Amino acid sequence: MNEVRCASYADDDLVAWVLGDMAGGDECALAEHLSECPTCRDRTAEYRRLEQSATACRKGDVIRWRRFESPFGEMRIAASRRGLVELSWQTPSDGAFVERLEARYGASPVVCDCDDLVPAQRQLLEYFERRRRAFDVPVDLGGLTEFQRSVLQAARGLGFGEVATYADIARRIGRPNASRAVGNALGSNPVAIVVPCHRVVRSDGTLGGYTGGLEYKEALLGIEGRSDLLGPPGLF
């Protein structure tokens, strides 16, 4: 694609002008040039149009993400405009995390967060420091099946330090025979900790599984003062 170029100004100048990055004097000179040069005028009008579509972009959905240090290691969280969609301390890199979000949320731009997710980060760190018992951040479970959503909503009903069995949850959502499916749904929880799937354990008193690794489930229940569930080590 060969586009006509102007000898006086490069595209960078036109972008700078539209964004208001230019010094006053240069800005006037370029404005005057635009009245004489149809090539630059057309091109600048396109940048201007692009600049104006920012408003429309601002309205649509976007996935923000950020990384921070936590007692579990590097933690990454992501949110749509409706709430948290991901929390992970096991993704190996920013790139891998972003790729997964892109694959999952397709058309929405996935961009790094500047400050929107700071409250979520702060609350998580307060929780780890045992200074917080409940999270006051919205969660967006829109990408899940209705069954998964109902299981995770039921888990959200469990308070700090409160535990239920897989069978309890199955009964609460009106599917008393679906304990195994409940386990699977909890295993697919994309927003661990905030949606407290670690508070669901087996009927025989053992902890059951945890997608993030059983040691983390133990750690979380420990934070919530439920060391009684962990059992004395090496008893049997």
Next chain:
Amino acid sequence: MDAIRAEATRSTVDHEVPVDEWAALYGDELERHVTRMLGNPDEARDIVQELWITALRATPDYGEGSNIRAWLYRVATHRTLDVLSGRKRRNALLGARTTELEPDRLPAPDDGFRGLSEEGAELVRRRVAALPCRQRDAVWLRWIEGKDYQTIADRLGGTQEAARANVYQGLKKLRRELAGVWNGGELR
């Protein structure tokens, strides 16, 4: 000018903007400037009149030592470019489907591109989503959220210059990709 001021002050906060002074100083040259672009002195006069209203209503972001002449030129030129784009799009539409267009489907003469249709907005968002990661981050923070380059550099790592380069690269790529669609007159 009194009528303009009366209309504008209805929604103004009480900062005194010496619009009359500016009109006396820069009015003629701005009108000539806009006329050179539009080729129509009447339309140019309208745009410059609108400019004084904008100046009265604007919370002056032309402050901070920036020069007022540059601000007036920027706003007048932006508006003129909008009018030109609207004109161009109408011509493209008319040229492409003269025979099928019904009169009530013609874009209004002054609609510029103030509004972007749903699918137009979706198209832009998809293109932004498809930008390389660093450009996408930088473009979003600067262009959508209006963050300054130092903030972007702090957030993404690297220098202000690198942040700015990523913003510019991203916007140039977006323009290249979208210009074809826009100039085809199919979306607005």
